[in-house]
Amino acid sequence: MMKIDQAIKLDHGIQRDLLSQILATEGDSQERRQLFRQLTQELTIHADAEERHFYVPLIKIDATQDDARHGIAEHHEIEELVAKVKAADFDSSAWLKHAKNLAEKVQHHLAEEERDYFAKANGVLSDEQAEELGNQYLNAMKDARKNGD
Numbered sequence: 001m002m003k004i005d006q007a008i009k010l011d012h013g014i015q016r017d018l019l020s021q022i023l024a025t026e027g028d029s030q031e032r033r034q035l036f037r038q039l040t041q042e043l044t045i046h047a048d049a050e051e052r053h054f055y056v057p058l059i060k061i062d063a064t065q066d067d068a069r070h071g072i073a074e075h076h077e078i079e080e081l082v083a084k085v086k087a088a089d090f091d092s093s094a095w096l097k098h099a100k101n102l103a104e105k106v107q108h109h110l111a112e113e114e115r116d117y118f119a120k121a122n123g124v125l126s127d128e129q130a131e132e133l134g135n136q137y138l139n140a141m142k143d144a145r146k147n148g149d
């Protein structure tokens with residue numbers, strides 16, 4: 001059994017790794033295209049599972065409601081930054097500029113979740129609830145990766 005914060009943190013590691021690899025790519029390469037495709041998939045399925053199994057339960061609790069709303073709002077900001085990268089040509093300087101903006105936003109978001117929200121969540125969830133949510137989150141991620149969506 002894994003608590004929800006530990007399960008989320010594992011996937012944050014995947015995102016950080018992809019971001020640093022992406023920023024090291026140059027021009028319109030297969031590597032850049034493939035890493036960016038992987039990143040957008042990870043961001044999408046993680047945001048979806050995290051909202052369902054972390055933020056939605058927390059939004060129902062007074063002490064964590066504002067943070068949960070803020071976290072979900074940042075997921076939308078991240079989507080908008082992804083759209084900007086997608087709109088640029090892979091070999092343009094705009095692509096790298098937008099990718100850097102995206103990386104900064106994602107890094108800020110992950111840090112905020114890990115630094116602030118996890119501690120607050122652990123303060124309002126029982127160990128049992130945190131493990132149940134962790135399980136649900138991991139199952140959702142497993143299904144999403146299997147379906148490749």
Ligand SMILES: [Fe+2]
Binds near residue numbers: 050071075109113
């Ligand atoms: Fe998030």
Ligand SMILES: [Fe+2]
Binds near residue numbers: 012050113
């Ligand atoms: Fe997250």
